[in-house]
Amino acid sequence: MLGLPGAGKGTQAALLAASLGVPHIATGNMFRQAVAAGSPLGQKVGALLAAGELVPDGLTVAVVGERLGQPDCASGFILDGFPRTLAQGEALDHLLLESGTPLQHALYLEIAEERAVARLAGRRTCTSCGATYHVQTDPPGPGGLCRRCGQPVATRPDDAPEVQRRRIDAYRRDTEPLLGFYRGQGHLLLVDADRPPAEITRDLTALLRAAPAGGLAG
Numbered sequence: 644m645l646g647l648p649g650a651g652k653g654t655q656a657a658l659l660a661a662s663l664g665v666p667h668i669a670t671g672n673m674f675r676q677a678v679a680a681g682s683p684l685g686q687k688v689g690a691l692l693a694a695g696e697l698v699p700d701g702l703t704v705a706v707v708g709e710r711l712g713q714p715d716c717a718s719g720f721i722l723d724g725f726p727r728t729l730a731q732g733e734a735l736d737h738l739l740l741e742s743g744t745p746l747q748h749a750l751y752l753e754i755a756e757e758r759a760v761a762r763l764a765g766r767r768t769c770t771s772c773g774a775t776y777h778v779q780t781d782p783p784g785p786g787g788l789c790r791r792c793g794q795p796v797a798t799r800p801d802d803a804p805e806v807q808r809r810r811i812d813a814y815r816r817d818t819e820p821l822l823g824f825y826r827g828q829g830h831l832l833l834v835d836a837d838r839p840p841a842e843i844t845r846d847l848t849a850l851l852r853a854a855p856a857g858g859l860a861g
């Protein structure tokens with residue numbers, strides 16, 4: 644799942660993963676949980692997340708590689724927020740080659756930057772499970788609690804405007820080149836992400852049904 648911060652990757656990845664019955668693997672959530680737990684990984688990545696900078700490729704790929712080796716990933720998964728650099732995209736290809744489960748699709752949620760920024764301004768995130776809400780279009784439950792797990796919902800510190808700017812810059816510099824990478828592989832599927840979530844989910848589901856899995860390489 645590719646797209647600017649605020650494009651709706653988390654929302655769509657969670658819905659698709661649930662409807663396909665596969666895990667939703669969100670590197671940002673994994674890193675935030677590690678920070679909250681104060682684990683060795685959390686201590687390494689905390690300052691980078693707070694600054695809106697990317698975690699180094701080697702560390703990120705190791706975390707994802709470990710996760711993809713778990714049994715619940717055997718029949719597929721949705722990756723959200725990974726890969727985020729060309730080096731990560733290449734490393735993912737290697738991981739998937741080794742496991743004999745080649746990439747099927749790269750889903751690109753296309754949205755104008757000012758629209759994504761507006762969404763981030765209203766975004767609230769569960770401090771425990773990472774579920775996302777929007778103050779106007781999809782508010783959290785009573786008392787500002789997560790409707791999924793009942794824990795408090797808050798503004799992510801890295802959604803603050805100055806950190807947001809750095810995350811968008813990192814996206815433009817490091818992540819956008821992946822669009823050409825996946826287009827070249829024949830894997831890229833594009834949806835207009837500046838629409839209500841349910842419409843986007845409907846289109847993504849239809850695209851996945853219609854597109855031959857595996858692209859040029861498959």
Ligand code: AMP
Pocket residue numbers: 648670671672674691692695696697698699703723724725726727728731801810
């Ligand atoms: P996200 O929740 O996807 O917006 O990610 C939040 C933060 O986690 C990012 O701003 C990065 O600091 C870090 N992060 C998440 N995924 C990656 C990745 N694939 N590569 C490097 N850093 C990442």
